[in-house]
Amino acid sequence: MKLNVNSEIAYTHLITRKKQTIIAALGVTVGIGIFIFMISLVVGFNRYSDEALFKAEPHIRIYQDDTLSRPLIKQIKPNYTTVIINPKIANLSNTLINPEKIIADLKKQDDIVTVTPQVSVNIFYNNGISQINGEASGVNILEANDMFNIESTMLAGDVRNLLSTSNGILIGVGIAEKLNIQLYDNINITSSIGVVKMMKVEGIFKTANSNIDLTKSYINLAMSQQLMKKSSSYLTDILVNIEDPNEAPKFSKKLQSSTIYKVEDWQAANEQSMSNKKTRQVMFGSISLAILLVAAFGIYNIINMTIKEKLNDIAILKATGFSGKDVINIFLKESLIMGIIGTSFGLLMAAGLIKFVSGIYIGGDREYFPIGYESPIFFIGAILGVLITLGAGYIPAIGAAKIDPIEIFRK
Amino acid sequence: MEKKIILQTKKIGKYFYQPVKFKALDDVSFKVFESEFITLIGKSGSGKSTLLYILSTMDTDYEGELFIGNEKITGQKPNYLAAIRNKNIGFVFQFHYLLPEFSCLKNVMIPALKLGKYSHQEIEEQAYQKLELLGIRDQALKPASKLSGGQQQRVAIARALINQPKIIMCDEPTGNLDSKNTGIVLETFQQLSSEFGQTIIAVTHDNDFAKASNRIIELADGKLINNT
Numbered sequence: 078m079k080l081n082v083n084s085e086i087a088y089t090h091l092i093t094r095k096k097q098t099i100i101a102a103l104g105v106t107v108g109i110g111i112f113i114f115m116i117s118l119v120v121g122f123n124r125y126s127d128e129a130l131f132k133a134e135p136h137i138r139i140y141q142d143d144t145l146s147r148p149l150i151k152q153i154k155p156n157y158t159t160v161i162i163n164p165k166i167a168n169l170s171n172t173l174i175n176p177e178k179i180i181a182d183l184k185k186q187d188d189i190v191t192v193t194p195q196v197s198v199n200i201f202y203n204n205g206i207s208q209i210n211g212e213a214s215g216v217n218i219l220e221a222n223d224m225f226n227i228e229s230t231m232l233a234g235d236v237r238n239l240l241s242t243s244n245g246i247l248i249g250v251g252i253a254e255k256l257n258i259q260l261y262d263n264i265n266i267t268s269s270i271g272v273v274k275m276m277k278v279e280g281i282f283k284t285a286n287s288n289i290d291l292t293k294s295y296i297n298l299a300m301s302q303q304l305m306k307k308s309s310s311y312l313t314d315i316l317v318n319i320e321d322p323n324e325a326p327k328f329s330k331k332l333q334s335s336t337i338y339k340v341e342d343w344q345a346a347n348e349q350s351m352s353n354k355k356t357r358q359v360m361f362g363s364i365s366l367a368i369l370l371v372a373a374f375g376i377y378n379i380i381n382m383t384i385k386e387k388l389n390d391i392a393i394l395k396a397t398g399f400s401g402k403d404v405i406n407i408f409l410k411e412s413l414i415m416g417i418i419g420t421s422f423g424l425l426m427a428a429g430l431i432k433f434v435s436g437i438y439i440g441g442d443r444e445y446f447p448i449g450y451e452s453p454i455f456f457i458g459a460i461l462g463v464l465i466t467l468g469a470g471y472i473p474a475i476g477a478a479k480i481d482p483i484e485i486f487r488k
Numbered sequence: 489m490e491k492k493i494i495l496q497t498k499k500i501g502k503y504f505y506q507p508v509k510f511k512a513l514d515d516v517s518f519k520v521f522e523s524e525f526i527t528l529i530g531k532s533g534s535g536k537s538t539l540l541y542i543l544s545t546m547d548t549d550y551e552g553e554l555f556i557g558n559e560k561i562t563g564q565k566p567n568y569l570a571a572i573r574n575k576n577i578g579f580v581f582q583f584h585y586l587l588p589e590f591s592c593l594k595n596v597m598i599p600a601l602k603l604g605k606y607s608h609q610e611i612e613e614q615a616y617q618k619l620e621l622l623g624i625r626d627q628a629l630k631p632a633s634k635l636s637g638g639q640q641q642r643v644a645i646a647r648a649l650i651n652q653p654k655i656i657m658c659d660e661p662t663g664n665l666d667s668k669n670t671g672i673v674l675e676t677f678q679q680l681s682s683e684f685g686q687t688i689i690a691v692t693h694d695n696d697f698a699k700a701s702n703r704i705i706e707l708a709d710g711k712l713i714n715n716t
Contacts, residue, residue: 082601085594086587093589393585396546397599397647398574400567483541486581486659 083403086394087410090383098415101379105419105462108372110426112365113458117431117451119361123354125447127322129285130350132225133293134343135316136325137332139179141171142339173338176312182335183317188328191318193220196301196311202248202294203265204256211252211292213266215301224318227282227295233260234280239297245279251291253281268304276300369465372419376412376469384408384477392482401478408477412470413463420462424455491521493555494654494687495543500552502538502710512538513550514710520655523685525677527698530707536691537659539707543689544577544657545569557654574603578648580690582660585644586632592619592643593628600650611650618646622676638669645676649686656680658690662697674700 091098146167148160173179176194183192196215201208214221218239222228227236232250239245246264258264260278267273276296283290296304302311319328325342333340344351384391391404428450437446502513513535520526528536541547542554545561548569554561556576561569578599586595596615600606606614619625622642627635632643641661648656661677662670674697680686681702690701698704706714 082598082604085601086598089589389585390587393587394598395570396544396573396579398570398572398602400570402567403570403602482546486541487537 083406084410087407087414090387090407091411091414094383097379097382098418101376102415102419102422104372104375105416105466106422106426108369108465109420109423109458109462110430111368112461113424113427113454114430114434115361115365116454116458117427117448118434119357120451120454121446121448122357126350126354130343130347131318131322132227132230132284133286133289134346135224136319136322136343137317137329138341138346139173139315139317139332139336139338140313140341141173143171171313172307172311173313173315176310176315179315179336179338183315183332188320188324189317190320191220191224191316193217193224193316194298194312195221195314195316196298196305197313198296198301198304199269200294200304201267202252202256203267204258207256209252209255209291211249211294213246213294213296213301213304215296215298215304217298218295221295224316230282230284232281232283234278236280236295238279239295242277242279243297244274244276244300245297246276247280247282247295248278249290249293250281250283251287252294253278255291266304270304270306272304272306274300274304369461373465373469376415376466377473379415380408380412380470381473381476383411384473388480388485391477391480392485395480395482396486404478404480405471405474408474409467409470412466412474416463416466416470419466420459423462424459427455427458493519494522494524494557495520495689496555497543498553498555500539500542500550500554502535502542502547502550512710513542516552516707516710516712518705518712518715520687520689523681523687524703525681525688525701526690526703526705527701528689528691528705528707529693529695529698534707535710536707538710540657540659540689540691544579545573574599575651576654578651578653578656580641580644580648580656580658580661582663586640586647588631588633590632591629592624592632592635592646595632595643596647596650599647603651605651615646615650618649619643621649622646638665638672641665641669641673642676645673649680655687655689658688658692660692661690662692662694670694670697677701 143166145164146162147164148162150160180192180194183189193216198213198215199210200213201210218236222236227247231247234247236247239247246266248258248264252258256264258278260281262278264276264278265273266276299309302309305311319325322343326344329340329342329345394404431448431450434446435448438444439446496519498517500513500516501511504510504512516539528540530536538547542550545554545556546569548566552562556572561572564572586592587598590598593612593615596618597611600611600614601608616625616628619628622645624639624642624646627639627643632640635643645656645661662673665673677688677690678700681688690697692698704714704716705712
């Protein structure tokens with residue numbers, strides 16, 4: 078084995094001080110391990126909560142927003158004509174006009190995964206004297222299933238039965254319990270404009286949100302139009318799923334410019350959960366960065382101590398022709414080696430922690446802790462670990478390079 | 489026959505500013521010829537070590553000019569000076585200053601590995617030769633810290649020789665040795681200078697050591713008072 082002389086010196090320093098080397102590397106191991114673990118935790122949890130969200134919501138929703146009446150004449154100049162108006166919601170109907178064209182246009186776009194129409198109807202579920210108000214979504218059940226993965230939430234029945242049963246309904250488990258309704262029982266529903274229908278329960282579902290389970294149901298599109306006494310061209314929403322949900326705001330902006338209807342992405346519709354997500358990211362991010370920083374100080378300390386103890390050696394090296402650059406090179410190599418050892422074990426530690434935590438049973442619809450091996454995070458962790466240790470070694474190394482050998486020899 | 493000049497100083501002056509401004513060296517000019525064994529003597533505080541550090545290129549904060557060979561050293565960049573030291577100057581210090589984690593052999597090899605002129609194997613061979621020359625070949629693979637003071641000093645001399653430097657500079661090379669080891673080191677220097685034509689400049693307190701050299705340069709209060 079032939080090393081260059083700087084590497085050889087760095088290597089010898091490290092192995093003759095095994096204990097300190099191991100302690101410094103261990104600091105990095107813990108730092109990187111915890112860093113990757115925590116970030117994976119956040120990413121896993123965010124993915125889980127997004128998934129839960131997307132079982133009830135599309136990435137993008139297009140609907141007719143309420144518009145306010147405008148004054149008949151404009152205020153021409155300030156202080157000239159005073160126009161007093163009493164703005165009222167001026168929608169004649171909340172239907173989308175020519176929705177087939179919008180759907181067809183959307184389907185032509187590249188990043189679109191699913192486009193499906195929907196009619197939202199406010200209804201009452203009745204069984205005897207008990208009554209619950211809620212919202213029925215009139216959908217094309219196969220497309221809706223593609224979008225929300227309703228199938229995965231089904232406790233009983235089958236989503237496909239809606240295809241063969243025009244008055245079929247899928248209800249949330251909360252409604253079923255409260256009204257004491259079983260699969261294939263009949264349920265009476267009343268729409269907001271007073272149309273009453275007898276429906277047959279073809280499925281019961283349970284989402285992560287008990288509030289949704291207590292209000293939501295799926296019915297056929299035609300049935301919902303009948304409940305509103307409207308024709309088959311009546312549609313209240315167009316729901317869109319795209320490839321990458323994170324691109325939704327960009328996409329909705331693009332869509333908004335080509336339609337008069339309101340285009341809303343899921344981020345805008347869920348500001349609360351978005352801000353929770355951001356808080357989580359900032360919180361965990363800063364904690365794990367702090368841990369990394371502590372690890373970096375460990376490296377800094379060890380290198381600094383090595384340099385303090387090796388003043389004579391550094392003076393000798395400089396006297397025999399090693400330049401300041403060589404001295405920096407030696408100590409950078411030492412911290413790099415410690416960093417690489419520490420980081421590799423840190424990756425192993427993170428993998429171990431993730432494996433352990435992902436086995437913890439938490440119940441709910443997810444059952445196990447929502448965490449997984451996120452290769453980009455491991456990659457970032459590895460890069461960060463090496464960079465930070467290099468930085469931590471560089472500062473004392475510069476100091477070492479500036480040591481004046483004469484001062485050492487004079488003592 | 490005119491001898492070749494190895495090192496030359498022209499009107500070297502040096503100030504210390506701590507604790508008060510003080511002229512440590514004043515107008516020091518002399519020449520050193522090839523294969524000379526020169527000792528720098530003077531009382532404590534006469535400036536002899538200060539002068540040696542300037543000659544060694546490690547101290548760059550001085551007035552006047554320094555030449556090694558025909559090359560002007562004054563005003564060169566630190567990295568270039570490091571390369572010059574590596575190639576042209578070997579050091580021997582009062583305290584042996586070996587790298588304690590390395591074997592004697594490695595200690596001798598390190599300046600040559602830095603120079604990078606020969607292969608690892610050639611350097612190892614040369615290092616063994618130098619250790620042989622100094623009679624400590626059998627200690628080659630021991631850690632430097634396990635050797636006696638006299639042996640360590642000989643390893644340091646071997647290290648100074650490894651790159652076949654133009655000059656060997658010594659700061660009190662026998663200051664920390666008993667009389668027996670002092671004798672050995674002195675003999676070694678004489679042998680190096682007479683048999684191998686090695687130029688040596690040594691700072692010393694020891695009058696016997698000085699008398700054994702070819703030429704004595706004496707300093708007092710920073711001035712050159714004797715050059716015989």
